[in-house]
Amino acid sequence: MLFKVAMTVRLPHDMPRAQADELKSTERAVAQQLQRDGTWRHLWRVAGRYANVSIFDVADADELHALLTALPLFPYMDIEVEALCRHPSSIHDDDR
Amino acid sequence: MLFKVAMTVRLPHDMPRAQADELKSTERAVAQQLQRDGTWRHLWRVAGRYANVSIFDVADADELHALLTALPLFPYMDIEVEALCRHPSSIHDDDR
Amino acid sequence: MLFKVAMTVRLPHDMPRAQADELKSTERAVAQQLQRDGTWRHLWRVAGRYANVSIFDVADADELHALLTALPLFPYMDIEVEALCRHPSSIHDDDR
Amino acid sequence: MLFKVAMTVRLPHDMPRAQADELKSTERAVAQQLQRDGTWRHLWRVAGRYANVSIFDVADADELHALLTALPLFPYMDIEVEALCRHPSSIHDDDR
Amino acid sequence: MLFKVAMTVRLPHDMPRAQADELKSTERAVAQQLQRDGTWRHLWRVAGRYANVSIFDVADADELHALLTALPLFPYMDIEVEALCRHPSSIHDDDR
Amino acid sequence: MLFKVAMTVRLPHDMPRAQADELKSTERAVAQQLQRDGTWRHLWRVAGRYANVSIFDVADADELHALLTALPLFPYMDIEVEALCRHPSSIHDDDR
Amino acid sequence: MLFKVAMTVRLPHDMPRAQADELKSTERAVAQQLQRDGTWRHLWRVAGRYANVSIFDVADADELHALLTALPLFPYMDIEVEALCRHPSSIHDDDR
Amino acid sequence: MLFKVAMTVRLPHDMPRAQADELKSTERAVAQQLQRDGTWRHLWRVAGRYANVSIFDVADADELHALLTALPLFPYMDIEVEALCRHPSSIHDDDR
Amino acid sequence: MLFKVAMTVRLPHDMPRAQADELKSTERAVAQQLQRDGTWRHLWRVAGRYANVSIFDVADADELHALLTALPLFPYMDIEVEALCRHPSSIHDDDR
Amino acid sequence: MLFKVAMTVRLPHDMPRAQADELKSTERAVAQQLQRDGTWRHLWRVAGRYANVSIFDVADADELHALLTALPLFPYMDIEVEALCRHPSSIHDDDR
Numbered sequence: 028m029l030f031k032v033a034m035t036v037r038l039p040h041d042m043p044r045a046q047a048d049e050l051k052s053t054e055r056a057v058a059q060q061l062q063r064d065g066t067w068r069h070l071w072r073v074a075g076r077y078a079n080v081s082i083f084d085v086a087d088a089d090e091l092h093a094l095l096t097a098l099p100l101f102p103y104m105d106i107e108v109e110a111l112c113r114h115p116s117s118i119h120d121d122d123r
Numbered sequence: 124m125l126f127k128v129a130m131t132v133r134l135p136h137d138m139p140r141a142q143a144d145e146l147k148s149t150e151r152a153v154a155q156q157l158q159r160d161g162t163w164r165h166l167w168r169v170a171g172r173y174a175n176v177s178i179f180d181v182a183d184a185d186e187l188h189a190l191l192t193a194l195p196l197f198p199y200m201d202i203e204v205e206a207l208c209r210h211p212s213s214i215h216d217d218d219r
Numbered sequence: 220m221l222f223k224v225a226m227t228v229r230l231p232h233d234m235p236r237a238q239a240d241e242l243k244s245t246e247r248a249v250a251q252q253l254q255r256d257g258t259w260r261h262l263w264r265v266a267g268r269y270a271n272v273s274i275f276d277v278a279d280a281d282e283l284h285a286l287l288t289a290l291p292l293f294p295y296m297d298i299e300v301e302a303l304c305r306h307p308s309s310i311h312d313d314d315r
Numbered sequence: 316m317l318f319k320v321a322m323t324v325r326l327p328h329d330m331p332r333a334q335a336d337e338l339k340s341t342e343r344a345v346a347q348q349l350q351r352d353g354t355w356r357h358l359w360r361v362a363g364r365y366a367n368v369s370i371f372d373v374a375d376a377d378e379l380h381a382l383l384t385a386l387p388l389f390p391y392m393d394i395e396v397e398a399l400c401r402h403p404s405s406i407h408d409d410d411r
Numbered sequence: 412m413l414f415k416v417a418m419t420v421r422l423p424h425d426m427p428r429a430q431a432d433e434l435k436s437t438e439r440a441v442a443q444q445l446q447r448d449g450t451w452r453h454l455w456r457v458a459g460r461y462a463n464v465s466i467f468d469v470a471d472a473d474e475l476h477a478l479l480t481a482l483p484l485f486p487y488m489d490i491e492v493e494a495l496c497r498h499p500s501s502i503h504d505d506d507r
Numbered sequence: 508m509l510f511k512v513a514m515t516v517r518l519p520h521d522m523p524r525a526q527a528d529e530l531k532s533t534e535r536a537v538a539q540q541l542q543r544d545g546t547w548r549h550l551w552r553v554a555g556r557y558a559n560v561s562i563f564d565v566a567d568a569d570e571l572h573a574l575l576t577a578l579p580l581f582p583y584m585d586i587e588v589e590a591l592c593r594h595p596s597s598i599h600d601d602d603r
Numbered sequence: 604m605l606f607k608v609a610m611t612v613r614l615p616h617d618m619p620r621a622q623a624d625e626l627k628s629t630e631r632a633v634a635q636q637l638q639r640d641g642t643w644r645h646l647w648r649v650a651g652r653y654a655n656v657s658i659f660d661v662a663d664a665d666e667l668h669a670l671l672t673a674l675p676l677f678p679y680m681d682i683e684v685e686a687l688c689r690h691p692s693s694i695h696d697d698d699r
Numbered sequence: 700m701l702f703k704v705a706m707t708v709r710l711p712h713d714m715p716r717a718q719a720d721e722l723k724s725t726e727r728a729v730a731q732q733l734q735r736d737g738t739w740r741h742l743w744r745v746a747g748r749y750a751n752v753s754i755f756d757v758a759d760a761d762e763l764h765a766l767l768t769a770l771p772l773f774p775y776m777d778i779e780v781e782a783l784c785r786h787p788s789s790i791h792d793d794d795r
Numbered sequence: 796m797l798f799k800v801a802m803t804v805r806l807p808h809d810m811p812r813a814q815a816d817e818l819k820s821t822e823r824a825v826a827q828q829l830q831r832d833g834t835w836r837h838l839w840r841v842a843g844r845y846a847n848v849s850i851f852d853v854a855d856a857d858e859l860h861a862l863l864t865a866l867p868l869f870p871y872m873d874i875e876v877e878a879l880c881r882h883p884s885s886i887h888d889d890d891r
Numbered sequence: 892m893l894f895k896v897a898m899t900v901r902l903p904h905d906m907p908r909a910q911a912d913e914l915k916s917t918e919r920a921v922a923q924q925l926q927r928d929g930t931w932r933h934l935w936r937v938a939g940r941y942a943n944v945s946i947f948d949v950a951d952a953d954e955l956h957a958l959l960t961a962l963p964l965f966p967y968m969d970i971e972v973e974a975l976c977r978h979p980s981s982i983h984d985d986d987r
């Protein structure tokens with residue numbers, strides 16, 4: 028099942044640089060593993076903002092929630108979730 | 124260049140059924156041709172709403188604008204556009 | 220899978236009474252059938268507004284979308300959807 | 316009487332881990348007791364967010380207020396309350 | 412039980428004058444009866460707007476909903492409802 | 508002259524408990540005096556939120572402003588003010 | 604007593620020109636009389652919009668409401684009202 | 700040229716009292732000088748809020764910006780600016 | 796003096812095609828004359844929307860208002876205006 | 892390709908003056924270099940606010956994102972981006 032997830036990161040200005048770098052580095056590793064697993068199917072940067080637009084492919088909302096809350100940056104993100112369906116005008120039976 | 128486009132359709136309640144069907148049918152044909160052309164790369168329905176989330180792959184904003192304003196349902200849609208970039212944590216050089 | 224769905228109905232003021240009554244009557248029949256089927260698990264009226272809060276129990280977002288768009292009042296409703304998960308503090312393994 | 320309550324938790328980023336764990340643990344115990352008492356009838360997690368959707372079954376608004384303000388996480392939550400009624404299309408005389 | 416209800420009236424500009432007058436006259440009669448019954452305890456006009464702020468004193472949300480939806484102007488009103496409690500700093504045991 | 512005032516309190520999470528208690532205690536004393544004086548005519552708690560809905564009866568906006576800004580919690584409150592009038596459908600000549 | 608009133612006019616697109624002209628002409632006459640009476644103390648156009656910012660000097664909210672609702676364009680206006688006080692840094696005892 | 704300027708002050712809760720008093724005192728002196736100069740033509744307090752509504756009379760937007768950013772409280776204010784014109788229904792050739 | 800003006804056009808769906816074409820054609824002629832006059836300095840289309848971002852160079856707000864309200868599409872546009880100044884980091888003494 | 896970028900700066904109140912001055916000075920140098928390079932084509936101050944309206948001329952969204960995120964003030968700015976196209980009524984083939 029597909030979800031569009033929009034994440035905006037807001038790191039506190041007083042977070043020490045080393046802590047921020049560590050968080051980002053771990054986040055990157057986790058995000059890449061999830062992409063390789065096929066659950067984080069698309070990941071785009073929104074131009075001009077510390078934000079992304081993503082497409083997740085998971086069994087259900089519980090799996091999505093588990094993945095998102097396990098992200099190192101989760102406590103610092105505003106997250107919007109939209110459940111997606113096959114569009115009747117799509118030429119793909121299974122657009123992922 | 125990639126753009127995320129979110130479209131919400133609001134047909135007037137007093138539009139004759141035949142006109143609405145004609146519009147939707149033409150829209151579908153245009154949308155499928157653009158998908159086959161590779162410019163409308165992804166098209167998903169948002170669950171529970173007459174709306175979609177789409178990814179367009181175009182040369183620039185002028186091409187995007189020309190495509191969107193040529194859609195038969197354009198006069199009846201609220202459209203939000205976000206320019207996308209490659210995300211530094213993406214495992215794809217070119218995620219489309 | 221559970222979804223919280225909030226529906227607000229906005230019938231055009233110039234809709235003939237007979238048409239409105241017919242729509243509401245059919246809507247009621249469909250809603251009650253879906254409740255008997257177990258997919259529309261809860262249905263509450265929001266005090267003071269022509270609106271409801273509902274819990275749907277469906278296989279996935281495609282089934283939810285099919286159910287909602289088949290409602291007779293769908294063209295006249297603003298609909299908000301939120302995907303739900305099991306809450307870690309729930310005392311029910313499967314709170315429906 | 317039923318109320319839909321939507322809670323979003325926003326813990327300060329600089330709250331010590333031990334304090335946060337203590338708060339969550341106590342919150343969980345209180346929430347589970349209220350569920351066993353039958354006043355907190357449903358409790359669902361919103362996918363992707365530190366938030367829940369809940370249904371409370373209380374005598375009146377005073378009881379609801381007393382329950383909510385006694386929650387350990389109350390000072391850290393944005394809370395929205397909607398009073399619910401029996402829906403005329405519900406197949407349940409008393410949908411809780 | 413007390414509820415604060417804020418109502419804003421939006422009559423269609425093309426409603427015939429006679430129909431509007433009839434609606435307002437009936438609304439006035441109903442509102443005054445509810446005030447005499449003690450359920451519509453306070454009714455104030457908001458300065459400069461076709462809107463009111465009201466306090467209702469009802470058994471529960473079902474009674475409130477029945478009263479509000481029976482108002483002749485209900486189809487033309489935006490309504491916001493807030494459930495009220497006794498305030499701990501109130502000097503009245505029962506401020507109505 | 509009547510004003511509806513809606514106050515939402517947002518105490519900083521790091522305010523020492525003693526300071527908060529002192530503030531609330533003084534606020535309560537001031538609020539009760541104003542109620543006895545007849546200027547703070549109604550004071551209700553909004554269910555589930557650290558907020559109130561109030562009706563003030565003052566000579567003019569200057570007196571209202573003086574009263575509100577003298578509240579101990581004023582620096583920590585979001586305040587919305589609406590000027591009220593006699594409603595033409597009120598059965599009270601002077602609804603306070 | 605002073606009020607800041609912001610008015611935005613939204614005439615229906617299908618209002619006949621003659622009716623609109625008549626409304627505007629009467630509105631102008633009323634507005635100018637109120638200015639001569641000293642109750643509509645300031646009247647400015649907001650650049651680029653069919654809107655104004657005004658200062659009214661009236662006995663109380665009832666008088667303000669009576670004046671505003673008697674304006675010929677009242678049914679077509681969005682109106683925002685703010686009660687004003689003497690500012691402690693004003694060099695005028697009575698800034699009108 | 701006239702501008703309506705709405706300023707809302709938000710002092711940090713942890714600003715030392717002496718610093719706040721110094722800021723306010725200097726702000727007052729600057730505001731009064733600008734009023735005497737005729738550039739800050741009107742200054743009203745918004746009832747119940749730490750905010751004002753002001754009318755500035757300046758040569759152009761550059762002068763307005765220079766005046767506003769030189770205010771001691773500028774870093775702590777939310778400021779909204781609207782450019783004003785002569786209103787065609789004003790009875791004053793030059794309403795200041 | 797420079798103003799940023801953002802215009803969004805909302806033509807009624809039931810406007811006859813000929814009327815819409817006539818409006819757009821006249822609008823285009825007026826817009827091009829104002830550009831040749833140097834008052835409408837920049838005019839860009841917003842990608843995917845029937846909207847533009849413009850920079851006007853006028854003597855003052857009165858001239859801006861006169862130009863905008865004379866546009867044939869003015870009754871059908873939402874317009875936002877922001878007064879602009881020279882930016883201290885601009886390398887142009889007079890960036891138009 | 893052109894983008895309209897609106898930036899609002901929000902420096903923390905407790906940032907040391909020297910750090911703020913250093914940030915602003917570096918920001919200014921970077922902004923001026925980008926203007927000389929022709930990528931930051933226009934830069935205007937919004938009257939009364941610590942904000943700007945800018946026009947960027949870049950190859951694509953990736954270049955825009957790289958430029959913006961490299962700005963020293965980027966972590967302290969709210970940024971809105973709109974992709975621009977040639978407007979059909981523009982008299983310039985290439986309005987930059």
